[in-house]
Amino acid sequence: MDAFTSQFDSRNRWNYDTLKNFRQISPVVQNHLKQVYFSLCCAVIAAAVGAYFHVLWNIGGFLTTVGCVGSMIWLLSTSPHEEQKRVSLLMLSSLFEGASIGPLIDMAIQIDPSLIFSALVATSLVFACFSGAALVAKRREYLYLGGLVSSGLSVLLWLHFASSIFGGSIALFKFELYFGLLVFAGYIIVDTQEIVEKAHFGDLDYVKHALTLFTDLAAIFVRILIIMMKNSGERTEKKKKRRD
Structure with a gap:
C-alpha cells in the first residue's frame, strides 16, 4: 500500500510524472526491464504451446518435468555471452514446463474450459499488481521480505x-x-526489486531474470487454477445435492 500512496503529491493527488520516473530507475535499467518482460511474455507463449501439445499428444509427465529442470540448469550454466542459446533454452524450459502443467490443464478443461482463461487473467492481474508495486516503490524497500518468503517456502x-x-x-x-x-x-x-538492483550494478542478464519471474508466474498460475477447480467442483456438488 505504501508503494502506491507514496506516489501522491502534497495534495494527495496522483502524480503521473512520478510514476513514469519509476523511482529513479535509470534508462539502462528500464530498457533491461523491457527485455525481461518481453522474454517473459515469450516464455508464457512457449508454455501455452507446451500445454497444448500435452492436450493433443499427452506428453506431459515425469519426463517433461526432468526436461524442464535440466534445461533450466543448462541455461544457468551457460555463459551470458551465448545469448541466442540461452534464449532458446529459456523457451525450451518454458515449453517443458507448460507440458508438465498440461495434465492439470486437461483436467480443468474437463471440468470447465473457462477456468483456464479465468486463471490466466487472475494470474496476470496478480503479477501486474505485485510487480508494479515493486517497481513503483522505493528501491530496496521490499528486499527485506526475501527472508520471510524464503522461510515460507x-x-x-x-x-x-x-x-x-x-x-x-x-x-x-x-x-x-x-x-x-x-x-x-x-x-x-x-524478485522484481532484486532484478532492478542487480541491473543497477551491471547485471543485465535478462534471460536469467525472465526465468526467475517465469517460475514465480507458473507457481501462481497452478495454485490459482487448482483453487478455481476446487471451488467449481464444490459448487457442482452443492447443485447436485439440491436437486436430489
Whole structure:
C-alpha cells in the first residue's frame, strides 16, 4: 500500500510524472526491464504451446518435468555471452514446463474450459499488481521480505514432505494452496526489486531474470487454477445435492 500512496503529491493527488520516473530507475535499467518482460511474455507463449501439445499428444509427465529442470540448469550454466542459446533454452524450459502443467490443464478443461482463461487473467492481474508495486516503490524497500518468503517456502517444502510420508488432510492441502499463493506473490515483489538492483550494478542478464519471474508466474498460475477447480467442483456438488 505504501508503494502506491507514496506516489501522491502534497495534495494527495496522483502524480503521473512520478510514476513514469519509476523511482529513479535509470534508462539502462528500464530498457533491461523491457527485455525481461518481453522474454517473459515469450516464455508464457512457449508454455501455452507446451500445454497444448500435452492436450493433443499427452506428453506431459515425469519426463517433461526432468526436461524442464535440466534445461533450466543448462541455461544457468551457460555463459551470458551465448545469448541466442540461452534464449532458446529459456523457451525450451518454458515449453517443458507448460507440458508438465498440461495434465492439470486437461483436467480443468474437463471440468470447465473457462477456468483456464479465468486463471490466466487472475494470474496476470496478480503479477501486474505485485510487480508494479515493486517497481513503483522505493528501491530496496521490499528486499527485506526475501527472508520471510524464503522461510515460507521452506515451511511449504517441509509440509509437503510430511504430508507425503504421513498423509495429508483437506485442511492441510488448503493451507498449502493458499499459503503457497501468498509466498509466490511475495516472491514476485522481491524478485522484481532484486532484478532492478542487480541491473543497477551491471547485471543485465535478462534471460536469467525472465526465468526467475517465469517460475514465480507458473507457481501462481497452478495454485490459482487448482483453487478455481476446487471451488467449481464444490459448487457442482452443492447443485447436485439440491436437486436430489
